[in-house]
Amino acid sequence: MAVELIRTTIIKPTPSTSTEPKLVPLTLFDRAAFDLHVASLYAFLPPNPSNDSLKLGLSRILSYFPHLAGRITTDNHLRRPCIHLNDAGVRVIETTVSSTLADMLPLDATSNLSDLLPPIGDGVEFLLQIQLNSYSCGGLVIGATSHHRVADGQSMSNFFTSWANMVRRGTGPHPPPFLDREAIVVPRNLLRVEFNHREVEFRPPVDSLHEATDPTATCKVENLKVFFPSDFIARLKALVPERRCSTFEVLLAHLWRGISKARGLPESQVTKVRVAVNGRARMRPVVPAEFFGNLVLWAHPTATVRELAAEGGGLANAVRIIHEAVERVDDRYFRSFIDFGEVECGDMEATAPATGSVLCPNLEVDSWLRFNFHDIDFGSGGPCSFLPPNLPVEGLMLFVPSTKEKGGVDVFMALAAEHVGLFKENCYSLD
Structure with missing residues (x-):
């Protein structure tokens, strides 16, 4: 080319x-x-x-x-x-x-x-x-x-x-x-910082000269895309009959389990997912969908590998843990974060992972499933293909509406190369 x-x-x-x-x-x-x-x-x-x-x-x-x-x-x-x-x-x-x-x-x-x-x-x-x-x-x-x-x-x-x-x-x-x-960021008359934003979203500045070196911080990372058709997603939802779950929840639960298995994590290992939560519909009053800027915080569903792998109930466990964690990032949480910005005086660094970070045994996920990609039409229809190239963090995933099939989902991810083969072998397994 x-x-x-x-x-x-x-x-x-x-x-x-x-x-x-x-x-x-x-x-x-x-x-x-x-x-x-x-x-x-x-x-x-x-x-x-x-x-x-x-x-x-x-x-x-x-x-x-x-x-x-x-x-x-x-x-x-x-x-x-x-x-x-x-x-x-x-x-x-x-x-x-x-x-x-x-x-x-x-x-x-x-x-x-x-x-x-x-x-x-x-x-x-x-x-x-x-x-x-x-x-x-x-x-x-x-x-x-x-x-x-x-x-x-x-x-x-x-x-x-x-x-x-x-x-x-x-x-x-x-x-x-x-x-x-x-x-959008007007604090309350009586400031109430009710959550630990100093460690969850921010942290004190790190002295790079004295920061300990993590031997696992570098590895060969591979970018890949996995297509999940709508009928596969429907079968996943049928495995959780006790709970009505969204496509995002059930697919993330499935991938959390599958990637943990591909990584070879021990049953006692604690693993978490940093899930981006859009505040527009969660804040009260509701923020217009047309708000231009950043309005995202993060949920942190956490489980042991044993909980995720439980026979006959691991998928349902993962769905429940994800759902409950996301629900906790509500208007009260967003308001507490805004108030935190008023009382925090010192320099703080965001906890968002830096380019080149390795998240294993954890994950980070952004969902673009509700974005109007198919409406990006310059005159001859929406995009026939979409790609976020070179995801910069191992363990980062992006969920996007598939351009191949309505109701299908393309998942873009960056994984350590040594884990990709086993993940591909099992990514469509319903076990």
Whole structure:
């Protein structure tokens, strides 16, 4: 696959939003998120709009999402991390690819597709980058990187859908994005920090010069995608007749058990899953789904391998433990976290795992099952393939609606290479 660079352009919002540039402080939710650029690839069958149409639509839609055209900086007065809404712009890279899109499909988690993505790493100031990869057949792969501390998955899903609608219809989002971050993090009149946020979401800064070296912190990691058809998910649910469970709960329970087995964990081993919980529908009053920013905290279902592997009841145990842990991350928990931000004075680091971390014997999971991926339609239908390449943490999983079958789920994961073979052998086992 030969990828040829055509041009690089800086796209700014039209009309401009920077008549009065301002600093928007990162909220406590922003600071708790991964401090990295999230990469994604979207493939579209031909015909596709011209690059000029895509760039024009991007320029227009950025006026609704000005944070993405800004820069992360520091408030000189209060030394707070902020987003500078200055319309500095988004980088767009245009390439041509000598092969046909059919030669590339489906996008493969094990392939090196870095040539289809904008560069990321130290020194990249762009909060959003887009790469338009045009194939010889007229197919298109959009590579994107966005900084997680600017927006979470639901926010970026709304942005991509809005961009597609702007290109296809020439109309902005209705309703528009909800941009008032400070309105979401208003503390209560009587502050009540009821949970241990100092250790769950944050921790004191670590002195890297004196931090102990963990010999298990490095291992060869493999990215893979597993497709679970809707009929398999239905069979899993039938194995838990005593509880009505969601697709997410039963599939995570199944994978938690299967990965623990593939890792060869002893029965006495305690294992937990860090589960992202979207606060929009959990807070009271409900936060608009169009809120643009980060509004996620985490549940931590925990069990021994023995509990997960119990004959005849391990799956049901795992479903129950997941459900109860997620339910505990409610409005009260979110409000306590907001109040914590008012009373915590010292510098704190997020407990989100850093790039290259090894989570074994634990896991982390994000669910995008409710995001409107199929509505990202630039004119010829939604994406025919989607891929989050190079998941940066061993034990990280991402649940995405399958582009192959309605009701099916694609699970992208990063596992230690030594565990992948046994996991693949047993990932469809109902035992």
